[in-house]
Amino acid sequence: xxxxxxxxQMVTERSERRAPxxxxxxxxxxxxxxxxxxxxxxxxxxxxxxRVKLPPPGQPSREKPKGLILRISNPVGGSDExxxxxxxxxxxxxxxxxxxxxxxxxxxxxxxxxxxxxxxHDQIIKIMDRAxxxxxVKIGFAMVQ
Amino acid sequence: xxxxxxxxxxxxxxxxxxxxxxxxxxxxxxxxSNxxxxxxxxxxxxxxxxxxxxxxxxxxxxxxxESGQVxxxxxxxxxxxxxxxxxxxxxxxxxxxxxxxxxxxxxxxxVDVMERAKQAEIDNLALAISEDDYKGx
Numbered sequence: 712x713x714x715x716x717x718x719x720q721m722v723t724e725r726s727e728r729r730a731p732x733x734x735x736x737x738x739x740x741x742x743x744x745x746x747x748x749x750x751x752x753x754x755x756x757x758x759x760x761x762r763v764k765l766p767p768p769g770q771p772s773r774e775k776p777k778g779l780i781l782r783i784s785n786p787v788g789g790s791d792e793x794x795x796x797x798x799x800x801x802x803x804x805x806x807x808x809x810x811x812x813x814x815x816x817x818x819x820x821x822x823x824x825x826x827x828x829x830x831x832h833d834q835i836i837k838i839m840d841r842a843x844x845x846x847x848v849k850i851g852f853a854m855v856q
Numbered sequence: 857x858x859x860x861x862x863x864x865x866x867x868x869x870x871x872x873x874x875x876x877x878x879x880x881x882x883x884x885x886x887x888x889s890n891x892x893x894x895x896x897x898x899x900x901x902x903x904x905x906x907x908x909x910x911x912x913x914x915x916x917x918x919x920x921x922e923s924g925q926v927x928x929x930x931x932x933x934x935x936x937x938x939x940x941x942x943x944x945x946x947x948x949x950x951x952x953x954x955x956x957x958x959x960x961x962x963x964x965x966x967v968d969v970m971e972r973a974k975q976a977e978i979d980n981l982a983l984a985i986s987e988d989d990y991k992g993x
Contacts, residue, residue, distance in 0.1 A: 735872045742879050749886030754893065757910035760954055760982035763970065783963075828964025832920075832957045835966070836903035836985060843907030852967050 761839050764821075764851040778821030779814055779847070781838065785827035793830045795838065804837055811845030819846055825853045894929040896956075902986040903959035911982055916943075916950050918973075920957040924965045940972040952980040 781802075783793040795802050802810050811819070822842050826835060839850050896919040918939070919927045926933045928946075933939040943950070953973050957966045970981055 735876060739872070739876060739879065742876075742883055746879065746883050746886060749883065749890050752893070753886055753889050754913070755889075756987070758913050758954060758984060759905075759908040759987055760911050760984045761905065761907065762909055762952075762980070762982050764981075826963045826967075828962055828967075830963040831959070832961040832963055832966055833903045833959035835963050836905050836959070836983065839983070840905035840907045843905075852970060 761836070761843065761850070763839075764849045777818070778823060779811075779818050779842075780823045780825060783824065783826035783830050783834070783838075785829040786831070791831055792834050793827060804834070804841070807838055807841040808845055811842050811847060814845075819848065821849045821851060822847045823851045823853050897927050897930055897932050898925065900956050900958045901960070902956060902984055904988070905985040908985055909982070911952055911954055914949075914951065914954075916946050917954045917956055917984070918969055920955065920961045920965055920969060922958040922960040924962060926965070926969060936968055936972050939969070940976055943973060943976040943978060947976050947978055950978055952982055953978045954982050954984050956984040 779797060782796045784796075786793045792804070795804075795807070797807075797810060800810070811822075824835065824838065842850060893913075894915065898919070898921045900919050900921065916928055919929075921927075926936065926939050928939060928942055931942065933942065943953070955966065955969055955973075957969075966983070973981055
């Protein structure tokens with residue numbers, strides 16, 4: 712009983728006193744170090760990319776789609792680029808930009824790329840780059856069966 | 857004055873608590889934003905392009921290796937059906953599906969991935985390009 716009252720007295724005494732002085736400095740040092748680490752490890756720059764559209768799934772429509780259609784054949788004979796045909800005309804990566812620029816404005820709304828399976832992805836991106844820069848709004852893909 | 861300082865008089869008591877609160881908040885912020893960086897199981901060499909749009913860095917990017925291997929973030933996909941099921945599960949969290957295809961990857965695989973994404977009703981797709989400055993072709 713006596714000890715109990717003694718303890719109670721201790722508690723009230725403690726609560727009246729100021730909080731014990733804990734040394735915060737090492738913890739703050741640590742936390743700053745962590746902040747600097749996470750700051751350096753974080754990237755905020757947005758991711759660059761090219762938006763693409765896929766034609767709606769299901770049966771391909773009978774009517775001829777509007778816009779430009781670019782066909783790319785599978786690369787053959789050691790070359791790593793497929794032959795590209797736009798409206799029955801062979802285009803190369805060098806003159807594609809000009810061809811897209813000269814296309815009718817209403818056709819420039821949509822470009823459909825129909826490429827063989829073995830075409831290298833780099834070539835597709837390069838031709839998409841030319842088309843985007845020449846003002847083609849949407850780019851879609853169709854698979855060669 | 858000099859004497860009393862060198863004797864080690866206690867530093868003035870600055871209130872540290874607001875600073876600590878602030879610093880912890882920053883720490884938590886950077887920790888969470890850091891989760892967005894998940895390395896793929898293989899290296900992907902992205903193609904270069906001058907024309908580019910910008911997309912937010914989010915989770916669930918599709919990586920395509922030049923061998924045709926596919927992974928979603930760091931999860932390797934056995935085949936495209938596995939990828940389709942995975943995307944279907946996560947589709948609510950995907951706003952724009954970013955496809956990071958190696959520049960030597962086959963176009964067929966890229967289109968297959970895009971078709972599966974379309975089947976999973978993910979309509980916004982983008983092909984990632986290299987973050988390095990365009991060096992010309």
